[in-house]
Amino acid sequence: MVREMSAGPSRRRLAGALTALGGVTLLAACAEDAPQDTWQPAGENAQRIQDLQWWVFAIAGAVGLIVFATIAWVSVRYRDRGQPIPRQTHGRPALEIGLTVLPALILVGVAIPTIGTLMDLSRTSDTECVVNVTGQQWWWEVDYPPQEGCGGFSEPIVTSGQMVIPTGTKVLVRGTSRDVIHSWWIPRLNGKRDMVPGRVQTVRLQADRPGIYAGQCTEFCGLSHANMRMEVVALDPADFETWKANQLADYTAPMEGSLAAAGEQVFISQCATCHQVDGLVNADGVPIIAQPQERVFAGAAPNLTNLTTRNTFAGATWDLLTPTCRDDVWNASPEEFGAAYLAGVSADCLNEVDLREWLRNAPAKKPMYADPEQLGPTDGLNRGMPYLALSEAQIDQIIAYLLERQ
Amino acid sequence: MSDADAPHGATPPAEKTPEHGAPDEGNAPTPDDASAVAEKVDEIPMGGVPEPGPTGEAQRADDSNLLTELPDHAEHRDLHGGHATTTGLSNNKMGMWLFLGSECLLFGGLISTYMLYRGRQADGPGPDQIYDIPFTSVSSFVLLMSSLTMVLAVSSATRNDERNTKLWLTITALLGATFVGGQVYEFTAFYREGMGFTTSLFSSSFFTLTGFHGAHVTIGIIMLMALVGMISRQRVVGDKAEVVELVGLYWHFVDIVWIVIFTLVYLIPA
Amino acid sequence: MTTTGSKLLIGATVMAVVAAVVYGVIVGGALGTIGLSSAAMGLALLAGVNVYTRDADVSSMDTQAVMAAPAAAAAPGNSMWPIGAAVGGVLLVVGFVTYPVMVVFGVVVLLAATVEWTVQAWSERASGDATFNASLRGRMAHPLEFPVLGAIGLGVVIYSFSRIMLFLSQAGGPAAFATIAALILLVGFVVAFRPTVRSGAVAGVATIALVGLVAGGVAAALEGERELHPHETTGDLGREGQCDTGEETEADENASQTVGAKANLLADIVLHEDGRLEADALGLPGGAGQLVVARNNPTNVRFVNASGEERRLVLDLGTRPAVDENGDVIEDEEVPDQRCTALANEDGNQLLNFTVTEPSASGGPYAFVVPGVDGARVEVVVP
Amino acid sequence: MAIIERPVPATSVGPALPTVTPSSSLGVFRRPVAATGWRSWVFTVDHKRLGIMYGVAATFFFVVGGIEALLIRLQLAGPDGTVLSADVYNQMFTMHATSMVFLFAMPMAAAFGNYFLPLQVGARDVAFPRINAFGFWSFLFGAMFVNAGWFLGGAADGGWFMYAPNSGVAYSPSHGIDFWAIGLQITGIASLSGAINLIVTVLNMRTRGMSLMRMPVFTWMILVVQFLLLFAIPVITVALFLLTFQRVFGATFFSVEAGADPLLWQHLFWIFGHPEVYILVLPSFGIVSEVLPVFSKKPLFGYPFVVFSGAAIGFVGWGVWAHHMFASGIGPISVAVFSMSTMAIAVPTGIKIVNWTLTMWGGKLRFTTAMLFAMGLVVEFTIGGLSGVTHSVAPSDTQQTDTYYIVAHFHYVLFGGAVLGFFAGFYYWWPKVFGKCLGERLGKWNFWVMIVGLNLTFGPMHIVGLQGQPRRMYVHTESRAGEGFFNITFWNFAASVGAFIIAISVLLFLINIWHTHRTAPPAPLDPWDARTLEWMTTNPPKAHNFDSVPTVHALDEFFHRKYEDVGEGDEHDLRRVATAEELLAEQEANADHHIHLPSPSYWPVVLAFALPIVGFGVIYNHLIAVVGASIVVLAMFGWALEPSVALDTDYDPPAPDDGPGTELATVGGGRP
Incomplete structure (x- = not known):
């Protein structure tokens, strides 16, 4: 029985070591294009983290290999081959202390650069542009406060899902939350920061090249935690100015008698109570101010003024662009990415399927608290978009109207 | 509960x-x-x-x-x-000391919650408007005195003087009851003055902290009364002096916790 | 061996459980399920007591032995529990007519009387020997009686004590409290150092004191408490729109001057010597003339008063429709919508927690102002 | 309230009366004395029976937690999974974590601790036997209460750490979180009473000669764990009370509208949370430190170092809690401080790994299943420990926290650490507890399948985590999966397959148990040639453990009594001088005569049963809570009035030593 077992452990050691090897070292190889890959920095902050972390992984892998090799060797060398009972040694303090001090020194070596990087990543004095981010149950609101940075903002711009920033500028994201704790994380630009209600948290963000950088809420926040995504779109400063001008352009009502005009009326009757469209006026010319706090527990709903300049909707989880148009934008080379993104959502590029499904029955597509019985504790207020029971015709009209929100 | x-x-x-x-x-x-x-x-x-x-x-x-x-x-x-x-050290005594050790952490948690939330009275009355320091200091003194009588009870128990042990245990229970009576009065007065449990963060953390301590004092009073009953009916199992000493340990602990709470909550100005 | 009585009760329990499950599953609705399950629990208790006491009744099972057993011979002693049950019943009924609290009291007395009565009836006939019966009853009932009586006694003492204290004036309270405590201590020492004092005397003094305390409590309770008026708070100032008063109001006297909420602040609103009011928010260093606040988002702001005198920070949110006492809106009557902090003395600071629902474009300009310092103004922008 | 069926003095008049045997209900309150049958289990206060019951209950909840894990992995096997809806998925992962941490790992440590601690320190039972029984029953009822959420409107759905304000009533309207909070209060009472019990047993009831530095390492690790429990449980009790007051009585502790700070919950929870994870893993360290020396035929290398590093882990464990909150914005200075302290705690863990390896160095390694599991722990735990070091570096933790990388880390540390340690303990001590050795062949299969399953499930989670997949996502989609070798969907599928392989290995273990009990021959007295005191008893040990408690002269006393070193100078020759049977016979020869063990009692069960009633009342209807509270008071008084060891006069039937008597004394008549 002794003979048969002795072969076992060496195989055991190899299996354990191989998997560990696979797990730790192969990770260092870069992946093609997982959008949220934490090993592909595209900004100065993420680069600093990457510079610090890759060799910590390397050391860990090395130490792991040493330990596994020793155990494998010991289990082969000292297996029971009938030798006499070994000497009952109780330990060698000198060896012990040595093998304690060694890891301690390695850790001190790791600790010093950690503190340096940590302090740099939390500096806010060199901010060139401020963007406010507010998380609520299951989508991100982005607003640009009036400031001199990023080319200067005279009045605030409110958008959701995609945050557009100029490349090369040190952006400071000031984030909070309206209901539960969320977490703002764009892996390729910087580490994550929890957005805690009642607190203001700051995250440094900087993108070197134009492109879309994907991220996702990473602090458990209830039903649709998985469908609460965000993207940061980096544009050259010139493209950024055109984007900004377009956002601040005032409202152009749809042509009389067109499908979009009918859509506008449906929008006013069904959607305007929650969704704000700047410049929308009702029948007697009074500008409509959305009152989301009457229908939504968190007290806010996405601002749809320039919906179709963004290419995602419903918490940046579904695309407004058809898959082909989407790939054109996502895989565009940094040079012509700006133009591809600013083209927005054209009629033929519109992804009718998801948008129509969403307008038909939003809670079915994205789990939200919408059925009336369960709304007792929030005294009747929804958490997320309710079921609106729109007819197909109304949906066509609304889509036509939204297409004009360029 | x-x-x-x-x-x-x-x-x-x-x-x-x-x-x-x-x-x-x-x-x-x-x-x-x-x-x-x-x-x-x-x-x-x-x-x-x-x-x-x-x-x-x-x-x-x-x-x-x-x-x-x-x-x-x-x-x-x-x-x-x-x-x-x-x-x-006898098993019971070591067990009681360990239990009091873990109780320190419990009150530590409650006190730190209070210290965090003491300034946040939102629309409700603030700490300095509502506290009646003279009254509370008298009730704290009463609780201190009950610790004195508890010591007398333990010393007479070690002397196996059953009459005095029962007497001092009853006196300690009465003083404890007076203290709890004072606290019930204080809570009712605060409620009348517009500070309910859910009025503000300050009020709910105050009531939780002092309420927990009041509950511990009440449990102590029940232990004292039960002990008097059991001694008079010779139903105490095991070594009588040690049981009295254990109840004494618990009582002194509750008293010391109150001294800490009294200074932190009432005396240090918000 | 179970008697018919127990069969009835056990059957009723099973029925109630089944009903609770069926009702719960099919009809749903919390009230019904809880009602039926409470009924099931009550019946189960009764069945248990019955199985335990009723079936132990020698006479009910073993008729042949009963004839000879001395236990059967003992005549049931007199008992006060029938009267107790009657009083409970009366209280219950009267309570329906007069105060509902009487009903609860009646139910408690009724319950206690029935339990005690059952125990007494059973213990009398448990065995032939009276003393053994008494010790059996003691063993069985005391672990429940002593704590309940102790708790009631403690409750009465504490309740009457607090009523007396409420009745006395603000100053009288501590004095009475101290005298009572001193008295207790005095009695303790006297009895301790005079071993010859007969226990009868001690018992007498104790009962007199107790009766006096309870009587005082009842009298104080009937008399009613001294008038305790709720304090005026900064919330009231805001609601009535009188935040603009510069001088001290009742809400300001010795308000706390430190803020524990350093961690979750949107910004510090600093009033400088020269009357400038500035907001410096996290991440936007350098005083700014305006502050951006997210809509419908509860925010904390700290007012730092670095000026010479005592100042109060007021958040002016334009106007809102007036509301009368029972909460319905009075048309076309506008009241200033304000939130304000307590008066902050020199370099004291105050916390202000507020939520803005309307965007500043529509709800009118919002601003932080300081009454008495007209130049001080920080505009609040709500997108 | 033990009703004494005392024979009544013969005062009856008239002829000798026929014996009247009133119904047993009269005696239903008599103190239980049965030594067999279900009563002997329900009312037992014997630390061995309670240890077995803890083990069985913990294994049951291990299977329950395992099934919940399988459902989670089914949902995540492919992109856009439809096995579980979002709500049910949230409940599933919350209850998976709660069952595994609170209802499997802690009670399993209690099972090993309760059973072997008294045996290892040479005591006849724990210090407070009835509190020990109360501990087990309140754990069991608390565990049932936590899981009652499933049947009464949905289980808790806020994650096992239940961050505020998501745990508030507005965001989780079902009663699930109330059941979770109050259930954990009850199991918390169980852990606290267990902690006090075992600390007093270790410190106060060691046999003569057993100084602290001669105690087995398992006893040391359990002692450190109990101190961690003693000071961690009250902190989470405060947190759970604040949560319950907020949800049931409308307090505003965590609601931001009233100006509250949600991070208060995180601080309170993690001050308990981090000592908790050392509570989970240190018992397994103790088991491995017992198993490795026995199968290496060598004493543990550097015994004082292993002991002090265990204590150091316990002590420094209190200073690292905020490394769970690096991303929640507690300010750069505190993040730096906690990053340093987290790195500091890696050093004592390193010492343990080094000492285990050096114990095996130069040994005579016999690869029984227990040894394989112990070596498995050393390897898998090292992987988990090293991945832990990588995110003790705060900046890289902001990239890794709340992703599957962290899930991989703590599964390697908990499954690779605690669970493998428990299995090593099963195979090592099975002959001691049940008298039969578990099958070695099936054991090997069990081990290898588990190692493959473990690595196949949690290995890929490292990759998936670094590809940016957050935790607790009920679905992952193609659009964020990426192509190439590291795409998320492929590795999620691999992890799901691995999960089922682990399930198969657990199944093999259960089959091994069943097979052993049906066919295996009784085990020899000392199957592994062991070294510590618990092996100087019969298999399974007698009710009073030791006939005469041996006096301890050195560490690994049992080994020193079996082997003499006859070599001179520095060359050594260990000669066997005594066999285990001889040592046992010697013990039985001069046995203590008058051993009175603590008697079984009702009150622990009654008191433990009252706690969920109070809990139920707090949630649904406060009247039921009052009923529950009165039962609690009743049980406490009954308990206090009952002597721990039933006096001789207590026994109506002859004392248990003379064989159980069931016949009742007649009522009203002399004793027949």
Whole structure:
């Protein structure tokens, strides 16, 4: 029985070591294009983290290999081959202390650069542009406060899902939350920061090249935690100015008698109570101010003024662009990415399927608290978009109207 | 709902360790019982752990002379007729000390919650508007006095003077009841002055902290009254003086916690 | 061996459980399920007591033995529980007519009387020997009676104590409290150091004191408490729109001057010596004339008063429709919508927690102002 | 309230009366004395029976937690999974974590601790036997209460750490979180009473000669764990009370509208949370430190170092809690401080790994299943420990926290650490507890399948985590999966397959148990040639453990009594001088005569049963809570009035030593 077992452990050691090897070292190889890959920095902050972390992984892998090799060797060398009972040694303090001090020194070596990087990543004095981010149950609101940075903002711009920033500028994201704790994380630009209600948290963000950088809420926040995504779109400063001008352009009502005009009326009757469209006026010319706090527990709903300049909707989880148009934008080379993104959502590029499904029955597509019985504790207020029971015709009209929100 | 203290909250079951040896408490400790000897075993020098080098054999040699004169473990007793323990402290007392240790953490948590939320009274009355310092300092003094009478009770219990033990236990329970009565009055007065449990963060953390302490004092009063009942009906199991001492430990703990709470909550200006 | 009585009760329990499950599953609705399950629990208790006491009744089972057993011979002693049950019943009924609290009291007395009565009836006939019966009853009932009686006694003492204290004036309270405590201590020492005092005397003094305390409590309760008026708070100032008063109001006297909420602040609103009011928010260093606040988002702001005198920070949110006492809106009557902090003395600071629902474009300009310092103004922008 | 069926003095008049045997209900309150049958289990206070019951209950909840894990992995096997809806998925992962941490790992440590601690320190039972029984029953009822959420409107759905404000009533309207909070209060009472019990047992009831530095390492690790429990449980009790007051009585502790700070919950929870994870893993360290020396035929290398590093882990464990909150914005200075302290705690863990390896160095390794599991722990735990070091570096933790990388880390540390340690303990001590050795062949299969399953499930989670997949996502989609070798969907599928392989290995273990009990021969007295005191008893040990408690002269006393070193100078020759049977016979020869063990009692069960009633009342209807509270008071008084060891006069039937008597004394008549 002794003979048969002795072969076992060496195989055991190899299996354990191989998997560990696979797990730790192969990770260092870069992946093609997982959008949220934490090993592909595209900004100065993420680069600093990457510079610090890759060799910590390397050391860990090395130490792991040493330990596994020793155990494998010991289990082969000292297996029971009938030798006499070994000497009952109780330990060698000198060896012990040595093998304690060694890891301690390695850790001190790791600790010093950690503190340096940590302090740099939390500096806010060199901010060139401020963007406010507010998380609520299951989508991100982005607003640009009036400031001199990023080319200067005279009045605030409110958008959701995609945050557009100029490349090369040190952006400071000031984030909070309206209901539960969320977490703002764009892996390729910087580490994550929890957005805690009642607190203001700051995250440094900087993108070197134009492109879309994907991220996702990473602090458990209830039903649709998985469908609460965000993207940061980096544009050259010139493209950024055109984007900004377009956002601040005032409202152009749809042509009389067109499908979009009918859509506008449906929008006013069904959607305007929650969704704000700047410049929308009702029948007697009074500008409509959305009152989301009457229908939504968190007290806010996405601002749809320039919906179709963004290419995602419903918490940046579904695309407004058809898959082909989407790939054109996502895989565009940094040079012509700006133009591809600013083209927005054209009629033929519109992804009718998801948008129509969403307008038909939003809670079915994205789990939200919408059925009336369960709304007792929030005294009747929804958490997320309710079921609106729109007819197909109304949906066509609304889509036509939204297409004009360029 | 009584808070999370283990049944130790009630009269700690006068558990006698099931150590070997006759359980009847009756028999007096044998004269030659040298509990000191039990300690000597522990003082075996650190050499108990054989240094590298000397084989098991050599090490055992120098121990054997120590062990020969140790009486057989079976009739080992400590002084109060309880069972000999390795540290000399009786099991119940060590159990109570450990329980009080964990209670410190409980009150530590509650006090830190209060200190965090003391400034946030939103629309409700603030701490300085609502506290009646003279009254609370008198009630704190009463609780302090109850600790004094508790000490008298424990000393008369060790002297086996049953009459005075019962007397002082009752007096301690009465003073405790006065203190709790004062707290109930204070809570009602605050409620009338517009500070309910859910008025503000300050009020809910204040009521939680002082409410928990009040509950612990009430449990202490019940323990005292039960102890008086059990002594008068000779139903105390195990060593009477030790049970009184345990209740005394609990009572002094509750009193000291109140001193800390009183200074932090009432005296330090918000 | 179970008697018919127990069969009835056990059957009723099973029925109630089944009904609770069926009702719960099919009909749903919390009230019904809880009602039925409470009924099931009550019946189970009764069945248990009955199985335990009724079936132990020697006479009910073993008729042949009963004839000879001395236990059967003992005549049931007199008992006060029938009267107790009657009083409970009366209280219950009267309570329906007068105060509902009487009903609860009646139910409690009724319950206690029935339990005690059952125990007494059973213990009298448990065995032939009276003393053994008494010790049996003691063993069985005391662990429940002593704590309940102790709790009631403690409750009465504490309740009457607090009523007396409420009745006395603000100053009288501590004095009475101290005298009572001193008295208790005095009695303790006297009895301790005079061993000859007969226990009868001590018992007498104790009962007199107790009766006096309870009587005082009842009298104070009937008399009613001294008038305790709720304090005026900064919330009231805001609601009535009188935040603009510069001088001290009742809400300001010795308000706390430190803020524990350093961690979750949107910004510090600093009033400088020269009357400038500035907001410096996290991440936007350097005083700014305006502050951006997210809509519908509860925010904390700290007012730092670095000026010479005592100042109060007021958040002016334009106007809102007036509301009368029972909460319905009075048309076309506008009241200033304000939130304000307590008065902050020199370099004291105050916390202000607020939520803005309307965007600043529509709800009118919002601003932080300081009454008495007209130049001080920080505009609040709500997107 | 033990009703004493005392024979009544013969005062009856008239002829000798026929014996009247009133119904047993009269005696239903008599103190239980049965030594067999279900009563002997329900009312037992014997630390061995309670240890077995803890083990069985913990294994049951291990299977329950395992099934919940399988459902989670089914949902995540492919992109856009439809096995579980979002709500049910949230409940599933919350209850998976709660069952595994609170209802499997802690009670399993209690099972090993309760059973072997008294045996290892040479005591006849724990210090407070009835509190020990109360501990087990309140754990069991608390565990049932936590899981009652499933049947009464949905289980808790806020994650096992239940961050505020998501745990508030507005965001989780079902009663699930109330059941979770109050259930954990009850199991908390169980852990606290267990902690006090075992600390007093270790410190106060060691046999003569057993100084602290001669105690087995398992006893040391359990002692450190109990101190961690003693000071961690009250902190989470405060947190759970604040949460319950907020949800049931409308307090505003965590609601931001009233100006509250949600991070208060995180601080309170993690001050308990981090000592908790050392509570989970240190018992397994103790088991491995017992198993490795026995199968290496060598004493543990550097015993004092292993002991002090265990204590150091316990002590420093209190200073690292905020490394769970690096991303929640507690300010750069505190993040730096906690990053340093987290790195500091890696050093004592390193010492343990080094000492285990050096114990095996130069040994005579016999690869029984227990040894394989122990070596498995050393390897898998090292992987988990090293991945832990990588995110003790705060900046890289902001990239890794709340992703599957962290899930991989703590599964390697908990499954690779605690669970493998428990299995090593099963195979090592099975002959001691049940008298039969578990099958070695099936054991090997069990081990290898588990190692493959473990690595196949949690290995890929490292990759998936670094590809940016957050935790607790009920679905992952193609659009964020990426192509190439590291795409998320492929590795999620691999992890799901691995999960089922682990399930198969657990199944093999259960089959091994069943097979052993049906066919295996009784085990020899000392199957592994062991070294510590618990092996100096019969298999399974007698009710009073030791006939005469041995006096301890050195560390690994049992080994020193079996082997003499006859070599001179520095060459050594260990000669066998005594066999285990001889040592046992010697013990039985001079047995203590008058051993009175603590008697079984009702009150622990009654008191433990009252706690969920109070809990139920707090949630649904406060009247039921009052009923529950009165039962609690009743049980406490009954307990206090009952002596721990039933006096001789207590026994109507002859004392248990003379064989159980069931016949009742007649009522009103002399004793027949």
